[in-house]
Amino acid sequence: MSSTYARRIREVQPSATLAVDAKAKAMQAQGIDVVGFGAGEPDFNTPQHIVQAGVGALTTGDTRYGAKRGNELKEAIAAKLKRENGLEYGAEQIVVSSGAKHSLYNIYQVLVDEGDEVIIPAPYWVSYLEQARLAGGTPVILETTEESGFKIGPAQLEAAITPKSKLFIFNSPSNPTGAVYTPDEIRALAAVIEKHNLVTISDEIYEHLIYGEIEHLSMGSLSKKLLEELVITVNGVSKTFAMTGWRIGYAAGPKPIVAAIRKLQSHATSDPAAFCQAGACEALKNRRMSDEAVMSMREEFDERRKHIVQRLNALKGVSILEPLGAFYAFANVSGVFGRELGGVKIQSAMDFTNVALDKARVAVVPGEAFGSPRHVRLSYATSRELIDKGLDRLAELLG
Ligand SMILES: Cc1ncc(COP(=O)(O)O)c(C=O)c1O
Known part of the structure; x- marks a missing residue:
């Protein structure tokens, strides 16, 4: 049986x-x-002005499929990615999901087939590994040490690439180590990614929580090819705006990948809760208060x-x-x-x-x-x- x-x-x-x-x-x-x-x-x-926007959506009937502010939210995300990250995505290149974890799950599901290898630096956020397995993929773990600041280098990444490599997961700042890659370190990894056409998720959910001198750099901003073909930027409002329970995250990336994610999500969960999208929209648009x-x-x-x-x-x-x-x-x-x-x-x-x-x-x-x-x-x-x-x-x- x-x-x-x-x-x-x-x-x-x-x-x-x-x-x-x-x-x-x-x-x-x-x-x-x-x-x-x-x-x-x-x-x-969650800051009060954001809470009020969510409440306002509920009391004014934004309670149906297709949030009233859904398009506005995508535009606000596109504007944020351009302003803060130097990423030029059209609103049609953005999918809003029920948290960044959901965005990541979607990406794995549309890209990873049985036996595909997913390259993950350790220490890793545990869902990277299990989501790879859920999609039938094989995690390939890149070990790091305190001596390397819990960071991988370009040679280590390149050595891990095989004909079965499907996806590379990059996360800076990192959960669980708090490691932050410098712009030069990110450029060095990006060169390997470009050379091998390795599709990469850049999980930037902690971008606003950096202490000290290092500036956050978005991998996708480094070249046209990375932006248009290789890098999927994942982010959300959970950590930056203390909105973990609102469950709003997003993926922005190459058009065909985003279209595939949309197709998957349309059959799984559809759009996230309407009033939560209104709250996220306020968080991203009311910049002075946020x-x-x-x-x-x-x-x-x-x-x-x-x-x-x-x-x-x-x-x-x-x-x-x-x-x-x-x-x-x-x-x-x-x-x-x-x-x-x-x-x-x-x-x-x-x-x-x-x-x-x-x-x-x-x-x-x-x-x-x-x-x-x-x-x-x-x-x-x-x-x-x-x-x-x-x-x-x-x-x-x-x-
Ligand atoms: C590295 C990393 N990525 C993504 C997420 C997912 O965040 P959320 O689903 O709340 O948007 C988390 C949450 O712990 C995280 O630590």
Whole structure:
């Protein structure tokens, strides 16, 4: 008898992230005071002017298929990509989806066939890998180290390319490491992509969360060929405008790819919720108010970043390469391996994570989920008080 479940779902790994999250939530439900560093989302509320635009859409009857502001949103995205990223896309080259995760899923589904190779630098955001598997693709992982700043180089990319290579996933700033590629590093990778006609997703969802000197550069802006044939830019409003629950993301890219995505989405989900599109439209068009909100969130994240890095480095057996973007601290806990903590011998990031949760009531995400078993990820998108409370507990655990 054939299996109840389709092969595509049998081959997807259950998420280690979700397992830890479920355990932390179960403890919280029992009244245990757990400090959570798991969430991959800003802890701020969506700015009020955006909320009002969403509410306004609902009260004025923007509640049907085909958001009233759907075209305006695509125009606003095209204008944003031109102004901020130097990307010249027409509105017809943009597909708005239910979050950037959905945009990525769509791209994999229209490009990747059984056996196609998808090149993914590690540490990676876990969905890159599982979405490749869901499409029948084979992930080809490019390892990086702290010495390379968790970044790949052009020779490493070129060496991974085979006749089966279908897609390369590029993410700067990175979840989970916070690594940010410099413009020169991006140019070097782009040269390889162009030479080998390697279709590339540039996931730029954290572009506005960069701290320090490095300027964000959009891969697709580097040449006509990259823009028109090779690069699909993925972005969204979740992280920049604290709108994770609105579920609005987008893909912009070569016309035939975008047309294929539209076809797929038309049969799967159609357009995202109308009032959410109205909110996203406001976020992108009311630049004065949005810029102010983005700037103040970034400043606060930066303060927390410096603080958490300093506190993590002070922990016995823990070290961290300073993250320069996003809102994650990716701490190396391999210095703790071999030690006994709370009666458990620590041999992996997963062990560390379990002990941190069971004994110190601190929830972190094990690096195994990101292809990096020596690290744990802490999101600092949480208040400074909670950062201190959690780090005090870890300090006590580690001695
Ligand atoms: C690297 C990266 N890309 C894409 C997403 C998806 O964001 P959303 O679906 O909320 O737009 C996330 C969210 O965690 C992410 O970390």
